[in-house]
Amino acid sequence: MHETTVFTYHVSLPPTEWAKASAARRAAGDLWTRLVKIHRFCRRRHWRWPTEAQLKAHFKRCFPLHSQTVQALIEKFGATIDGVRTKRRKGDKKARYPWRFRRYFNPIFKGQALKREGPYLLLPLGRGRDPIRVHLPEALPAGRVVQAELGFGALYLTITRALDDPVVTASDKAGGLDMGSIWLGMVTDGHEALAIAGRGLRSVKQGRAKALARLQKKRSRTQPGSRRRKRLNRARHRLSQKVNQISRNALHHAANQIVAFCVTHDLSVLYVGDLGTLNQNTRHRRSRRTNQEVGALEFGRLEQYLGYKLRRHGIRLIPISEAYTSQTCPRCGHLNKVAGRTYHCQACGYRAHRDGVGAVNILTKGMHGEIRPGEILVPQRITYRRPVPLKGTLRRRCG
Template sequence: MQETTVFTYRVALSPTEWDKASAARRAAGDLWTRLVKIHRFCRRRHWPWPTESQLKAHFKQRFPLHSQIVQALIEKFCATIDGVRTKRQNGDQQARYPWRFRRYFNPIFKGQALKRQGPHLLLPRGRGREPIRVHLPEAMPPGRVVQAELGFGELYITITREIPDPVPMASGKAGGLDIGVIHLGMVTDGQEALAISGRGLRSVKQGRAKAQAKLRKKRARTQPGSRRRQRLNRAQYRTSQKAERVARNALHHAANQIVAFCLAYGITLLYVGDLGTLNHHQRHRRSRRTNQEVGALEFGRLEQYLEYKLRRHGIQLVKIREAYTSQTCPHCGHLTKVAGRTYRCRACGYRAHRDGVGAVNILNKGMHGAIRPGEFLVPQRITYRRPVLLKRALRRSPAEPREIAGGISGGESGGSLRGSHDPRRSHGGSPRISVL
């Protein structure tokens, strides 16, 4: 089985290589801006949009870039245009065509133009121009490099590799997964349950928003082009990138823990709520705090990580509509809208964990097509884990044993899946942090 993965590396370039990279990114920005202008010109006059081959022939040897970089950027722009057109035809009139002029844009290098020279990767810039030499890390993952994208101090490498076909499990056990904010994921098979805390990741997002607000306030008092504004721009970028790295690491660990739970209990089919099926036009107005939380969520990235990690072990991920799964009582089927973390049914008095109710109802709905009352109940024992140990979040006193802090963190090597501890330690006792 063939698997394609994108790896992100932070690269440190010499002044000479940095100038080459900046020139390539500037030329790519000029090409993208030119494409935006042409598309806007044609749309305003209701002229037919040029085909991909016509654009490639028109822009051939017009920019100081490798020919395949020009072709890759044109292909990306045309794919974006086709995607927006399809969304508008399906009724999404808020979908917007590319409109922003780019001063810099990430050039895309195709695999056949890339060359390896020892520990370096050579990124071509066209005939008569020296390539960009990027030092690759020693722990380079195996596989064939099919594409590389050069960003601001980062390199995105797309690698394709062959992995053995997963061996199907004998049992056909199913599980349900409820993705949320307080808990990144609550997964259950009807008998056992695992809750992965999302409070740490939420505090990272909140800390980034506060830091960015302070920097924007300072930046508003500076003059355009001043050195102080440039320093503040660099500080904003560093702040955003640091939070991005922490969030990506936490989501990877959360996905690994969900996969480990499925393997431990023999789950071969995992149902997850499809958040893309929600009707945003019929929702009530939300508060500023709720809007900030919803805007910082990364459910799509977690689902993407889960999909390819589960596929390696032959576990299928199925998305189903999750409407009213957190409000329906799994015992009697009565709808009760709750505000706290504990679900209390007004009809039968059933009490359980709110996210656990959503997980068992997703499992029930996925297996039977509808929620059958009394089929699955929330397990009495729920294991609480943190996705990753955030060092600045732990305010451990010198007298506190180190084993306790490691057990609460819920790392992949700490504790067993069947272990259960006090929910207050990882559910309600997670400290407010700021890693920025």
């Protein structure tokens, strides 16, 4: 088993290295723009799109970049084209091919071309050109660097390492996790439960949407290329970056609290509701506001964090279908439409925490393949936690 993780490091380059990095990002932007123009030219004339081998041969030695960097950018562009084509075949008419011309673009450096020189990582620029020297942090994770991507003041390292298969204990004690928006996660082992609050993170996302709307309203009254529009673009970028940092930090803390619960209660398996298809085919079934709230949630990122954090303790994370887990009564099995945060069964009168009902039903469904009423009820003891203090965070950091 292998674990691949992308780590982000903020780098500060000296003037000479900064000049080489800017030139490399500019050359990568020129290459991406050329690819966009070629693709647009072929589509308008209904010509066959060139293969990656043809594009690599065509752009060989045309840009001041390493040959593998050019190949990586072409492969990334081809993967983007294939992804958009697949979405369109599935009926997503809003999927758009790459159309924007890039002045700067992040160059990609493959692992076999990277070299280490003491505390520095050398990013090659091709034959006859000095590499970019980037100082690496001291606490670099163990593993093999398979790719590096150079951004504006940031370095994205993709590191892979081999992991031993998780050791499952003889008891094979399991837990259930129900993820949501108001409560990021409700995890239970059938006897105790832990609820991680998500209202603070949701308010941060709502604040970002409102701030972006105000900036967009001001931006619509400016001229393209004006200094005021550039300032508004920078403000919009800073806002998005800050919110991304806040949400990433909150999700890391939430994942750590869930992992701590699993370790404390000696769990070996954690079943989680599969939310991969949450936003598919819901345009006519949910309100516009609900679609916006659900679309801003990052269940995939939380599940990714949980996956590699649990593997360190030998705990398996198994996604299962969460169909009807929040509607089925854990006592009698009757289906109820839930309103509010308290689950109330119309058949037997059972009352419990709404997310707790989903967690125990996911647990029984994961253990037996189906929901078995009457086997596990929502625990009376539920511990409530906040991931991090988020009150005023967006205003304090982005104001």
